[in-house]
Amino acid sequence: xxxxxxxxxxxxxxxxxxxxxxxxxxxxxxxxxxxxxxxxxxxxxxxxxxxxxxxxxxxxxxxxxxxxxxxxxxxxxxxxxxxxxxxxxxxxxxxxxxxxxxxxxxxxxxxxxxxxxxxxxxxxxxxxxxxxxxxxxxxxxxxxxxxxxxxxxxxxxxxxxxxxxxxxxxxxxxxxxxxxxxxxxxxxxxxxxxxxxxxxxxxxxxxxxxxxxxxxxxxxxxxxxxxxxxxxxxxxxxxxxxxxxxxxxxxxxxxxxxxxxxxxxxxxxxxxxxxxxxxxxxxxxxxxxxxxxxxxxxxxxxxxxxxxxxxxxxxxxxxxxxxxxxxxxxxxxxxxxxxxxxxxxxxxxxxxxxxxxxxxxxxxxxxxxxxxxxxxxxxxxxxxxxxxxxxxxxxxxxxxxxxxxxxxxxxxxxxxx
Amino acid sequence: xxxxxxxxxxxxxxxxxxxxxxxxxxxxxxxxxxxxxxxxxxxxxxxxxxxxxxxxxxxxxxxxxxxxxxxxxxxxxxxxxxxxxxxxxxxxxxxxxxxxxxxxxxxxxxxxxxxxxxxxxxxxxxxxxxxxxxxxxxxxxxxxxxxxxxxxxxxxxxxxxxxxxxxxxxxxxxxxxxxxxxxxxxxxxxxxxxxxxxxxxxxxxxxxxxxxxxxxxxxxxxxxxxxxxxxxxxxxxxxxxxxxxxxxxxxxxxxxxxxxxxxxxxxxxxxxxxxxxxxxxxxxxxxxxxxxxxxxxxxxxxxxxxxxxxxxxxxxxxxxxxxxxxxxxxxxxxxxxxxxxxxxxxxxxxxxxxx
Numbered sequence: 001x002x003x004x005x006x007x008x009x010x011x012x013x014x015x016x017x018x019x020x021x022x023x024x025x026x027x028x029x030x031x032x033x034x035x036x037x038x039x040x041x042x043x044x045x046x047x048x049x050x051x052x053x054x055x056x057x058x059x060x061x062x063x064x065x066x067x068x069x070x071x072x073x074x075x076x077x078x079x080x081x082x083x084x085x086x087x088x089x090x091x092x093x094x095x096x097x098x099x100x101x102x103x104x105x106x107x108x109x110x111x112x113x114x115x116x117x118x119x120x121x122x123x124x125x126x127x128x129x130x131x132x133x134x135x136x137x138x139x140x141x142x143x144x145x146x147x148x149x150x151x152x153x154x155x156x157x158x159x160x161x162x163x164x165x166x167x168x169x170x171x172x173x174x175x176x177x178x179x180x181x182x183x184x185x186x187x188x189x190x191x192x193x194x195x196x197x198x199x200x201x202x203x204x205x206x207x208x209x210x211x212x213x214x215x216x217x218x219x220x221x222x223x224x225x226x227x228x229x230x231x232x233x234x235x236x237x238x239x240x241x242x243x244x245x246x247x248x249x250x251x252x253x254x255x256x257x258x259x260x261x262x263x264x265x266x267x268x269x270x271x272x273x274x275x276x277x278x279x280x281x282x283x284x285x286x287x288x289x290x291x292x293x294x295x296x297x298x299x300x301x302x303x304x305x306x307x308x309x310x311x312x313x314x315x316x317x318x319x320x321x322x323x324x325x326x327x328x329x330x331x332x333x334x335x336x337x338x339x340x341x342x343x344x345x346x347x348x349x350x351x352x353x354x355x356x357x358x359x360x361x362x363x364x365x366x367x368x369x370x371x372x373x374x375x376x377x378x379x380x381x382x383x384x385x386x387x388x389x390x391x392x393x394x395x396x397x398x399x400x401x402x403x404x405x406x407x408x409x410x411x412x413x414x415x416x417x
Numbered sequence: 418x419x420x421x422x423x424x425x426x427x428x429x430x431x432x433x434x435x436x437x438x439x440x441x442x443x444x445x446x447x448x449x450x451x452x453x454x455x456x457x458x459x460x461x462x463x464x465x466x467x468x469x470x471x472x473x474x475x476x477x478x479x480x481x482x483x484x485x486x487x488x489x490x491x492x493x494x495x496x497x498x499x500x501x502x503x504x505x506x507x508x509x510x511x512x513x514x515x516x517x518x519x520x521x522x523x524x525x526x527x528x529x530x531x532x533x534x535x536x537x538x539x540x541x542x543x544x545x546x547x548x549x550x551x552x553x554x555x556x557x558x559x560x561x562x563x564x565x566x567x568x569x570x571x572x573x574x575x576x577x578x579x580x581x582x583x584x585x586x587x588x589x590x591x592x593x594x595x596x597x598x599x600x601x602x603x604x605x606x607x608x609x610x611x612x613x614x615x616x617x618x619x620x621x622x623x624x625x626x627x628x629x630x631x632x633x634x635x636x637x638x639x640x641x642x643x644x645x646x647x648x649x650x651x652x653x654x655x656x657x658x659x660x661x662x663x664x665x666x667x668x669x670x671x672x673x674x675x676x677x678x679x680x681x682x683x684x685x686x687x688x689x690x691x692x693x694x695x696x697x698x699x700x701x702x703x704x705x706x707x708x709x710x711x712x713x714x715x716x717x718x719x720x721x722x723x724x725x726x727x728x729x730x731x732x733x734x735x736x737x738x739x740x741x742x743x744x745x746x747x748x749x750x751x752x753x754x755x756x757x758x759x760x761x762x763x764x765x766x767x768x769x770x771x772x
Contacts, residue, residue, distance in 0.1 A: 328674055330491060330495050388672045388675075392673070417651075
């Protein structure tokens with residue numbers, strides 16, 4: 001009961017503070033004069049999103065920072081009678097944050113689109129469950145967002161900004177000593193940073209690539225189960241997931257307890273895919289399950305051959321068209337059409353996830369025909385070029401002959417005059 | 418051959434064509450060490466004729482709208498029999514014509530051919546040079562490719578800097594606030610109707626004045642003691658040699674370096690790197706790039722445009738600001754200014770192409 005009362009008091013204090021704006025604050029005044037870590041709340045608060053929105057120390061810690069200014073007695077402002085709670089216990093932190101962040105009426109004032117389900121999600125997460133069970137070692141709000149000096153998620157320097165999430169998670173999950181009691185691997189961050197996702201997001205700063213929370217959830221962070229892996233990947237790779245769901249692999253993987261996408265692509269170390277993953281030779285994935293001579297083995301070989309053939313034909317057509325273009329021939333039309341051929345190659349590579357050689361071959365055949373037509377246009381342009389040059393040579397000879405005749409005539413006239 | 422004479426008499430009675438025949442028979446050209454420069458007038462005229470012929474042929478297939486212009490030029494270059502040749506010759510010949518016009522202008526300047534009574538011959542020639550540049554600027558946009566689109570955008574932006582009338586000029590040239598299909602249609606109108614009509618009149622006047630006053634003899638040459646060459650056939654045959662050489666050069670250029678079409682213009686695409694106007698505008702473009710943003714509190718770009726405006730005006734009125742007669746052995750300021758202008762154009766253009 002007293003907890004509800006305290007909660008109401010703190011929400012009331014937060015609202016009043018937000019409405020009134022910054023006032024004389026004994027917390028900041030004293031903490032500025034303290035040493036080292038005790039000074040950091042006062043220093044960091046200047047950049048804190050909550051401070052910027054008009055909230056202050058008492059919004060989380062309770063008490064009344066307007067008291068004690070005249071008397072100089074910190075006990076006045078930090079009086080439990082004024083609701084001072086001091087440093088909240090780790091188990092209490094999520095609930096403390098949730099007072100505002102789970103209150104739609106309160107959050108709407110600052111951001112009408114703000115989520116208010118973080119706390120309830122947190123309670124379903126591995127972090128939340130262990131935290132509530134009294135494990136002080138697991139992450140709670142402040143471990144990811146910071147304590148004082150909390151930045152908006154959209155701030156690129158925030159620890160929870162997309163490009164920083166992996167290193168934020170890695171602070172704990174790459175710490176072997178910290179993870180030892182839980183007996184879970186600690187190489188996820190290292191692997192993620194080597195992955196195509198990590199390279200795209202962290203190195204190339206491309207925010208469309210996923211980071212830890214995009215697959216695991218953020219407040220409700222939990223490892224996806226074997227059954228849900230494909231759903232996770234399918235959020236972005238929808239076509240591949242759709243095709244996989246229609247493939248014979250879906251049931252086979254489920255029967256053997258193999259996680260869908262992860263079986264071939266790994267989980268954290270998801271490398272850039274290539275045609276070499278398909279087929280029957282190293283480093284192809286297919287022979288890991290399909291023995292030599294099996295139908296699956298033959299299908300893998302057939303699909304790989306189709307894709308390689310299309311790739312080569314497109315490359316050959318491109319070479320011929322490039323040669324014609326470099327010679328100044330107008331081949332932008334065939335080059336544009338060749339892009340459609342490359343589109344077929346991309347589609348064929350996606351189609352692989354259906355694991356149906358006949359369906360794949362249909363797309364490959366379309367691409368082959370586009371490549372052949374484009375290559376033919378390129379050869380035609382080169383033949384035209386040769387014809388033009390021959391024509392030019394013949395014309396030049398005729399013209400030079402005429403010039404010679406004129407010069408002879410001029411000479412004749414000169415002599416006559 | 419009596420019937421020829423009979424027909425000749427018939428025509429003479431109606432057209433008076435024997436006056437032309439007489440003019441041709443009596444027309445002659447002074448022969449001296451600078452005579453070579455006389456051929457550049459004829460060369461410019463010949464290349465203009467090539468432009469007219471190839472331009473008319475291109476008109477048969479060209480469609481002047483943002484949706485169809487690029488595709489129609491593409492069609493001309495790939496599907497129309499010898500379309501590639503006509504288009505390449507039109508583009509190369511345009512450049513050679515402007516080069517020949519510049520040589521003709523500078524040679525007339527250095528040989529002081531504008532002296533009394535040829536002032537108006539010079540003025541009409543200078544106007545023809547400006548018209549050639551306008552032909553080049555308006556024709557550059559017509560294939561509606563990316564490079565031409567952005568170069569026209571930059572070019573017309575520059576016109577907007579002119580005080581008072583700048584914004585009107587931009588809207589007039591573009592047919593709106595931006596370079597759009599309306600600009601293309603407008604430039605097409607300039608290129609195939611307005612400019613040819615004006616050019617025909619001015620060119621007619623220029624040729625008439627050249628016939629009326631004959632070829633000018635440079636002041637350093639004693640006109641009385643200079644031998645003269647008959648225009649027909651002697652000079653005309655030499656002209657023909659030059660024209661055939663020009664055709665040969667055009668054929669070689671068209672076959673070995675076909676004029677590129679590039680990518681279709683896209684107003685939403687980023688401007689390609691290294692946008693440059695045609696070579697004959699590059700020195701002005703480069704000057705505007707180097708000029709400080711403000712000079713003595715005045716916008717640098719305005720001063721740049723003012724500078725080129727004054728330069729153009731001075732070119733136009735050269736005969737009236739440069740004394741007609743000079744004491745023997747005195748060359749005056751004009752050759753120095755002319756050389757400085759050539760050096761300036763060459764250096765600025767080289768700098769633009771190096772970057």
